[in-house]
Amino acid sequence: MVEGKGQFAIRGGILDIFSVDRENPLRIEMFDDEIDSIRLFDTLSQRSIDKLEKVKVLPAKEIIYSNDKRKGIVERIKEDLDKYIKKLKNKKNSDFAKQIKANIERDIDRFEASPYFPGVDRYIPYILSEPGHVLDYMEDNLIVFLDEAIRINHRMDNLLLEHHELCKGLLEKGRILPENIDIYYDYEDISGRLEKKHNVHMSTVISGEYGRFYKAEKFENYNILSKQMGSYHGFMDILVNDVVEWKRNNNRVVILAGTRARGEKLRDELISNNIEAVYIDEKNIELLPGKVIITRGSLNKGFEYPSIGLVVVSDREVFGIDRKTRKATKKKTKGVKISLFTDLNPGDYVVHQTNGIGQYIGIEKLLVDNIKRDYLKIRYQGGDFLYIPTSHLDTIQKYIGAEGKAPKLSKLGGSDWIKTKKRVKESLKELAEQLIKLYAQRRAVKGFAFSKDTVWQKQFEDLFPYEETEDQLKSIEEIKADMESSKPMDRLLCGDVGYGKTEVALRALFKAIMDGKQIAFLVPTTVLAQQHYNNFKERLKDFPVAVEMISRFRTRSEQNKILRDLKKGHIDVLIGTHRLLQKDIQFNNLGLLIVDEEQRFGVMHKERLKNIRPNVDVLTLTATPIPRTLHMSLIGVRDISVIEEPPEDRYPVQTYVMEYNDEIIKDAIIRELARGGQVFYLYNRVRTIDIKGSQIQELVPDARIGIAHGQMEERRLEDVMLAFINREFDVLVCTTIIESGLDMPNVNTIIVEDADKMGLAQLYQLRGRVGRSSRLAYAYITYKKDKVLTEIAEKRLQTIKEFTEFGSGFKIAMRDLE
Structure with missing residues (x-):
């Protein structure tokens, strides 16, 4: 099932794609090798929303190239590799030359096997024949707005510095070629391209530094007086005083209240304070001087333009909170929840209503009555097979039983399954009688009946x-x-x-x-x-x-x-x-x-x-x-x-289960810090946690490391956690004290060491500490290199890797229940 943007799923003749530019995924149904229909559908109910005649699916990757270019890419890499190795040998650095040759040749083998592989972005200069810029796609007479150009320049300088430092480390380890360092434009390149456009620079203050940004021979300077709105934090008396002042100065006042209910409540509040105010849902309304209009909607910040007599107050200022909206959700039908447990993979055991327990082999195309259709192939005792049309999926469900123990397959046409169902019916009848007694006992106890809502x-x-x-x-x-x-x-x-x-x-x-x-x-x-x-x-x-x-x-x-x-x-x-x-x-x-x-x-x-x-x-x-x-x-x-409905703009956590590797861990931390995020490093041994903190500091010298565990003095632990929440640390090396419920949206990478020693629900809770914002989050679940895992530990790690999609908590609990 597709649940997030950039995902796709194939089931027989059905292809589901969640294109990155759409709010809902696409379902493409095939009839043999022809497209039968294209429909938009809802991820929750799986119901169709709209039919489409044609569709454009945008790529989810940033690097796109055709297969016929692979040969040229590999030749250019080999050519630069030979030049670089010759240069290294001239400097009598033959050991390093061997190391980089082995690394790059390994990547060349990957290129020859597949156009895309982890680390392909290290070869962008060889993949792109000529660099491109977003401004190349814009006409010369276009108007370009630059918001705080000096800050843009400083931010670009910082990003380039981070990129060069990252490349420097990879170059020292023989992981990349020198050509990869200069792949980004700097501000000088951009300002040169901007000379051909009509530019509007917006700045809060004008400083002497701005002289080097204005390269046009003629430019005009406009000073627009504006005020940023302060927050009222729900104190209506202060808001009332300001509204009275705005009306006295004949300003046009618009107050955004977020929702209709809040808007009407705010209108009544103002009227009770002798201020004439109206609530209006329409957007195309004339704003008259001295009038107060309240409407639905939301803004990050309100503003005031005294020169034109306009005041706009956002719901954030009025109520003192950020109101974040989610898209409207569709009604869901009953019974959808159980579909979470019915995902089928070849080799899974299934139960058919009439024929009993079988093993799902896969999907096969069969020609029946001159019509080619997809069928589920189910194996039964004695090598017999049952073929079920994909349209009859409701007749089977996944077998749930003891983990690691294969069930006995039923015999097609035999009487064993009928006897089994009869025994189950008798057990259910007995259970029902017990439940009736139990409910009678519960109902006999009188509780407190709370009042209706106030x-x-x-x-x-x-x-x-x-x-x-x-x-x-x-x-x-x-x-x-x-x-x-x-x-x-x-x-x-x-x-x-x-x-x-x-x-x-x-x-x-x-x-x-x-x-x-x-x-x-x-x-x-x-x-x-x-x-x-x-x-x-x-x-x-x-x-x-x-x-x-x-x-x-x-x-x-x-x-x-x-x-x-x-x-x-x-x-x-x-x-x-x-x-x-x-x-x-x-x-x-x-x-x-x-x-x-x-x-x-x-x-x-x-x-x-x-x-x-x-x-x-x-x-x-x-x-x-x-x-x-x-x-x-x-x-x-x-x-x-x-x-089971995820918040809007929430992505599944990208989960990697692997042997511990210093280089991967270092790369993961650097990548997270480069995007302004923070990292949880889970190390569950208090005795040596300080040593581990020092090791992480050596691994990433620029990172600010904090340490937290349950045996710390209470006030000290509280100080450390609050400091991390306030972003005074980049990496928190900690024990499972973070496992429960902590909400830190800026932490979007978690690294777990010795994960094989932890329980399934515990690992799931730990992974849930990241991915609580609109950013893509990463979980690195590691175990000691060359360690032979127990069968139970291996199954736990496999399960946490398998269940990465939204709503997996229920699935993991079901696996435990088995």
């Missing part, structure tokens, strides 16, 4: 700075319905890392607070507790809600005060680690328990709080549910809500 609840939800996904809204509805019921809630909320589970939990938490109940929020690590505490304080700042945290980041006196306030009912939300489970924790009126990253807690841990208050509502958050929890949810003992 006005404050709606206001709180309106302040969420994103457009909710369909899955989030559905999960919120299910949780609220549970809470409003008198039956105690026991719901599992499953969603991949970064899919918005915390916001769903926050809304349940706020609902409980509105009825005067206290909330216990249980997390596995102190660092995660601190991050949740900071986020909750920020999210709840506009409401009279007392949030506290109890963990080893708190001193003994601070903890004692929290315990006293908790018992008196002065604390609404208490966030904590295992410390929450100790006997001295006494709530005044506990109404909701939320468990984050439940796979990190034992059964006894979670049941302790339930036993203290048997009628308490319980909400469990997880990305990879442990097999016991998932099993309980699948058989209905616990209710389950699933968020």
